[in-house]
Amino acid sequence: MRKLKNFIPKLKLKNCLVIILGSIILAFGLYNVHSVAKVTEGGSLGLCLLLDYHFGISPAVTGFTVNVISYLIGFKVLGKEFIGYSAVSTAAYSIAYAVCEIFPPIYPEIINYPIAASLLGALFVGVGVGLSVRMGGAPCADDAVAMSLSHLIKVKIEVIYLVSDLTVLLLSLSYIPVGKIMYSLLTVILSGRIIGFIERFKKQV
Secondary structure, eight states: OOOHHHSSSOOOHHHHHHHHHHHHHHHHHHHIIHHTOOOOOHHHHHHHHHHHHOOOOOOOHHHHHHHHHHHHHHHHHHHHHHHHHHHHHHHHHHHHHHHHHTTTSSSSGGGGOOHHHHHHHHHHHHHHHHHHHHHHHHHHHHHHHHHHHHHHHOOOHHHHHHHHHHHHHHHHHTTTTTHHHHHHHHHHHHHHHHHHHHHHHHHOO
């Protein structure tokens, strides 16, 4: 029984509530901005789409594989609390996104304003993911890897986001027009900066 307790993470209610709020903000932004404006992503999502285009490997397969590996790395580096908070984050995100899908997008015309969509998308992703990361959880595989690498090599988390996103976006030029990539580049740069700012704020308070 004691051994079983050692595997159960001790989660703080305040942290869970902040993570849930962040996951709701993330889901709202991805549904109402990213999915409408077709703003593509770097990171694991972009990698899965890239592999699907060039090698015909379903994102269902690559997405599952990448997620499992990423969270295992996070567990090894950051511990069981990380897994607990990440479980709260992913569950809250999935539920929030499902609720969003019940309703039509708030402003579908945003597809005609790609710069505004890029800026808004960066704000929602940056704040949503930033709140989760600040409290120790990762809503996506990208976040698990970024948090783990930042902890291991002592590099700012936004730098890791930028390098991974830039790599995937540059490779995505093989099948996505340059114009669309530029809007995505703007989004990932800004969202990474916001995530980094919120994550560092934890150490200042």
